[in-house]
Amino acid sequence: MIDAFYKEAxxxxxxxCNTVKGVRVVYKKRIEIKDSVISELTFFEADFEGGLTISNSVIGSFRLMDSRYSQEPIIIRNCIFTGDIDFKGGVFEKDIVIEGCIFLKGHNFIQDIEYPKGVSRPEYFKVKL
Known part of the structure; x- marks a missing residue:
């Protein structure tokens, strides 16, 4: 998905899948990935107006770079991540919920995530590993 505008979920x-990519895409409704195996999941300069849910999946590398969302949360539940995680440049204005996930290579997304002025990280970032 490149340079697109999706009105539907x-x-x-x-x-x-080997690769799932969304580059410069606006998603008006929720994106949901569940019960899947994806080697590379990358979103670059994507706007998640409807939010993003990833559940019960095995993901290799996961990149959510220079993306933003402001209306619905990002929810990641019961997933196994086997590769690198990269949220650099992401700007988030709603909750990020990560529950019951395993990160085989570790992660540093707490440092990567940016928030609007006046918003503290603990307010939006909810992690239960």
Whole structure:
């Protein structure tokens, strides 16, 4: 998905994919990825107006770079991440909920995430590993 505007929800379910990418895309409705295996999941300069949910999936590398969202939360539950995690340049104005996930290579997304002025990280960032 490149340079696109999606008004409908996107569902990826029970998929086995090498690469899923969204570059310079505006998602008006929620993107949901569940019960899938994806080697590389990358969103670059994407606007998640409807939020993003990833659940019960195995993800290799996960990049959410220079992306933003402001209306709905990002929810990541019960996933295994086997590669690098990169949230650099992401600006988030709603909750990021990460629960029950395993990061085999570790992560540094807490340092990568930017928030609007006047918003503290603990206010929006909710992690239960």
């Amino acid at each position: 996107v569902l990826i379910k029970k998929a086995i």
